[in-house]
Amino acid sequence: MNKITPHLWYDKEAKEAAEFYCSLFQDSKITNVTTLHNTPSGDADIVSFELSGQKFMAISAGPFFKLNESISLFAYCESDEKIEQVYHKLCEGGKILFPLDKYDWSPKYAWVVDKFGLSWQLDVEKINNQQKILPALLFVNDKVLKVKEAAEFYCSVFPNSKTIMEFPYDKSAGLPDGALLFTQFKLSEYLFNAMSGQGEHKFDFNEAMSFMVNCDTQEEIDYYWEKLSAVPESEQCGWCKDKFGVSWQIVPSILGEMMSKGTREQIDRLTQAFLPMKKFNIAEVEKAFKNY
Secondary structure, X not given: OOOEEEEEEEOOOHHHHHHHHHOOOXXXXXXEEEEEEEEOOEEEEEEEEEEOOEEEEEEEOOOOOOOOOOEEEEEEOOOHHHHHHHHHHHHOOOEEEEEEEEEOOEEEEEEXXXXXXXXXXXXXXXXXXOOOEEEEXXXXXXXXXXXXXXXXXXXXXXXXXXXXXXEEOOHHHOOOOOOEEEEEEEEOOEEEEEEEEOOOOOOOOOOOEEEEEXXXXXXXXXXXXXXXXXXHHHOEOOEEEOOOOOEEEEEEOHHHHHHHHOOHHHHHHHHHHHOOOOOOOHHHHHHHHHOO
16 A cells, blocks of 8 residues: 555545546546545545556545645656647646646646646656656745755655655746755655745645545554644644645555445444544544444
8 A cells, every 4th residue: 555645625526537537547447436424524425546556535525625736746648649648638628827838847748727626737758667647746935945845854754755856946046045946756655746836826735635644553643643733723534734734634544445345334433433533543443443
């Protein structure tokens, strides 16, 4: 199991969006759909799916959070044919931020927002990794100089992590020495991109795109919670928000199996047990699931 899984929040479209994304990439499929009853959002569909062999999750949980450009999915398409195909499908009903074209940083690149609101960056170049789709964090406004600090912080929290590459701003940008335009780093073997955007932007990180951290023990949950949670009012149902505003879900690894294999009664008990929690308690989760 991946240590980190990207998680998307939709109003009602999680399954429809996941099916659409699976149609774009090879080695993609929906692996499970579970409905949680009696949540604060009513009945909520949780969709597990894979894109190019990578695990993702999505939830239909009401119109509380909206996806924006602060976190996008960066897809290395690796051929002209593939990038053209994905680009045109994503543009249907969507919005073009950067049209497919040659840019200083790539021979063929595009940035689009799809019809469900998810932001995608597409690059024709190859990546020397099995992971072809990377979450990309965009630091803007008062966070524009935080790219290096954030990457170093995340690498300090997760084992088996390191910076892969850094591209600083040219001195002509007038920013402090060391300010990064782009970086790529690995957290527990999972690749991320991060970049900064100058100028004024009307978006910031929010809960619509979060990252699930799968933990085998209560000690692991306690560790990541202590390291990542920096906004007490955002602590709910295993969710927390770090000092940069990025949302994380610190969850027991067994939760996915319980959701996919449990009976309706087990899932309902499980849901009502964890809804009041801030930080997950594995013992209480298991107790509710097994009804003892």
